Amino acid sequence: MRTFKTFAIGAALAAVASASDVESLTKDTFPDFVKENDLVLAEFFAPWCGHCKALAPEYEEAATTLKEKNIRLAKVDCTEEADLCQSFGVEGYPTLKVFRGADNITPYSGARKAPGIISYMTKQSLPAVSILTVDTVEDFKTQDKVVLVAYFAADDKSSNATYTEVAEKLRDSYLFGASNDADLAKAEGVEFPSLVLYKTFDEPTTIFKEAFGAEAIEKFAKTASIPLIGEVGPETYAGYMATGLPLAYIFAETPEDRASFSEKLKSVAEKHRGVVSFATIDAKAFGAHASNLNLKADKFPAFAIQDTVNNKKFPFDQETEITTESIGKFLDEFVAGKVEPSIKSEPIPEKQEGPVQIVVAKNYDDIVLDDAKDVLIEFYAPWCGHCKSLAPKYDILAGLYVDAGLTDKVTIAKVDATLNDVPDEISGFPTIKLYKAGDKKNPVLYSGNRGIEDLIKFVQENGKHQAEVTYEEPAAEAEKPVVESVAEQAEAATEAAESAAEEATEAAKSKASEAATEDHDEL
Numbered sequence: 001m002r003t004f005k006t007f008a009i010g011a012a013l014a015a016v017a018s019a020s021d022v023e024s025l026t027k028d029t030f031p032d033f034v035k036e037n038d039l040v041l042a043e044f045f046a047p048w049c050g051h052c053k054a055l056a057p058e059y060e061e062a063a064t065t066l067k068e069k070n071i072r073l074a075k076v077d078c079t080e081e082a083d084l085c086q087s088f089g090v091e092g093y094p095t096l097k098v099f100r101g102a103d104n105i106t107p108y109s110g111a112r113k114a115p116g117i118i119s120y121m122t123k124q125s126l127p128a129v130s131i132l133t134v135d136t137v138e139d140f141k142t143q144d145k146v147v148l149v150a151y152f153a154a155d156d157k158s159s160n161a162t163y164t165e166v167a168e169k170l171r172d173s174y175l176f177g178a179s180n181d182a183d184l185a186k187a188e189g190v191e192f193p194s195l196v197l198y199k200t201f202d203e204p205t206t207i208f209k210e211a212f213g214a215e216a217i218e219k220f221a222k223t224a225s226i227p228l229i230g231e232v233g234p235e236t237y238a239g240y241m242a243t244g245l246p247l248a249y250i251f252a253e254t255p256e257d258r259a260s261f262s263e264k265l266k267s268v269a270e271k272h273r274g275v276v277s278f279a280t281i282d283a284k285a286f287g288a289h290a291s292n293l294n295l296k297a298d299k300f301p302a303f304a305i306q307d308t309v310n311n312k313k314f315p316f317d318q319e320t321e322i323t324t325e326s327i328g329k330f331l332d333e334f335v336a337g338k339v340e341p342s343i344k345s346e347p348i349p350e351k352q353e354g355p356v357q358i359v360v361a362k363n364y365d366d367i368v369l370d371d372a373k374d375v376l377i378e379f380y381a382p383w384c385g386h387c388k389s390l391a392p393k394y395d396i397l398a399g400l401y402v403d404a405g406l407t408d409k410v411t412i413a414k415v416d417a418t419l420n421d422v423p424d425e426i427s428g429f430p431t432i433k434l435y436k437a438g439d440k441k442n443p444v445l446y447s448g449n450r451g452i453e454d455l456i457k458f459v460q461e462n463g464k465h466q467a468e469v470t471y472e473e474p475a476a477e478a479e480k481p482v483v484e485s486v487a488e489q490a491e492a493a494t495e496a497a498e499s500a501a502e503e504a505t506e507a508a509k510s511k512a513s514e515a516a517t518e519d520h521d522e523l
């Protein structure tokens, strides 16, 4: 009996495997396949690649659904078909490309889960704006989680142009339809010209209430399409940032906890809908993100609001219980502008030991914005190698102003920008700026060689006091300006995320590092 069962299951699996809707292609079959099928998604993979293995079942599922819509999914094993893969510029695995015939090839930029693939490819198969009638509109509404339908008169060229412009820009993200049927508009409870967003979650329709402008429509699409309380993760993070609205995070460790907090905070989220977005976040996989919001990253549940435009952080006191009332009050105060942003800072040094002034967030204004002095400040990170090699020269530089008795005119300072929230936009380490006496609004960015003489000259030329000190630089010492790029920083961040995740489970690890490479540059 047992043998028979095993055999039966094995045979069933074999049958499923051979009935795959993903077409396996070679250099001989590829050209005809993309010629014969109008829309093809092709995956270039290697059998050993972990992300490819994770994608495989999702890809199969999407292939079956999409086949009915005449959208075909194919795959190419690049270990077998190296030339074919090379001819499409494949450099990493998996690489996904959308083919409309042999010549129109675009990179796939959707998610790597079945629903995401289905949704993305469905959008690719339709025109930017689908023309709808009373017979097609109901079916159209069910084509994706979020669809937008505009209703305007056939001769309303201006609404048409505005809407089409937005649809072309956002067509990878949302489905856009339009209808000229006045009765249909009436049945939907709107008049010409108007726009309705239909979704499969929360309340089913949201009506656009502003004047028909491209910017307003784009903002509407981005905000109204977000669930009342969604979930922040690698696939949704960019969407939240794109709304420009503050984002309220609910950190919780289990799906049950996230569901129960969502229920508790629903009324609060409803009250502030369109003003603050709400989302839960998996504290097990992405708990490290809590420290970016100035929360303790080892105490959950936790709650914080992030001003996504100015990157200001408003952590909710982790000793206070998260309830409808406590968060309701916090949100009311936040919206009224009564909550002060939290500023991460090292303690102010009791005594400035060396010639370089140590700046932290708490003494930033006192030192850097001291109107009487020209202040040269270096923003560094402890892990940055170029910062380390600059350090001894920077000390010498600072010493020169001390020895010359110029400390009432020039300050040489540095701040660890990883431990202190600074108002400056830092895109690489080290970043060096001069805040001129009497003009603290327009700091000058230093982009020269990082030699002592060059820095002296910079302070002299750009400072109000034109302070001059002299230093004999050995000829060989001048160094090329090297800023560790954001990419290198992201790499370091990824490494950090990965090493932190090593302690967690395997599953959590792959999730966290995926988040780090795909989204966490800003997270």
Ligand SMILES: *[C@@H]1O[C@H](CO)[C@@H](O)[C@H](O)[C@H]1NC(C)=O
Residues within 6 Å of the ligand: 131, 153, 154, 160, 178, 179, 180
């Ligand atoms: C918008 O304009 C285009 C181009 O003139 C036209 O083909 C299309 O039918 C119009 N859409 C609607 C809904 O009227």
